[in-house]
Amino acid sequence: MYAYNSEAFKAELNQLGLRLTPQREEILRIFQQLPKGEHLSAEELHHKLQDHQDKPKISLSTVYRSLKLMTHLGLLRELELAEGHKHYEINQPYPHHHHHLVCVKCNKTIEFKSDSVLKIGVKTTNKEGFHLLDCQLTIHGVCLEAMKRGWPSGIPEDWLCPKAMS
Secondary structure, eight states, rough: OOOOHHHHHHHHHTTTTOOOOOOHHHHHHHHHHHHHOOEEEEEEEEHHHOOOSSSOOOOOOHHHHHHHHHTTTEEOOOOOOOOESSSEEEEETSSSSOOOEEEEOOOOOOOOEHHHHHHHHHHHHHHHHHHOOOOOOOEEEHHHHHHHHTTSSSSOOOOOHHHHHH
16 A cells, blocks of 8 residues: 555556546545545535636546546545445555544544554455455444433434534
């Protein structure tokens, strides 16, 4: 796993017979500039791309295709969090690699590090002759606030966890 820049991305695309379009470059830039711990859905990324009036317009279907390609290359991580749709983040190299703990009720997501998870991933891929692109663990649980409110039956459908809001 390694950090990507535009030149590395361009070289990898060229090997596949593809080119680094302005849209793909802009998507990479947005993910590189995301604050630590922020993840984007395809729709959120599309909205951010629309905010740049001076940049070329990009359709939502192009966003989806670009996310799929960038995930396939190992540039982005595809995350299954609790909101019912996928989120994406830049695939950081070790030692910035992290995992996620997600509350299934309020969607609060906590990032954590675990060298043992990565070591298992490296060991397994090496043993099987694979090249490791990503190794992630997502733990789904219920936060303490939801438990205090009587999860699963005692919480109204529209309840918002005050911890998830902060």
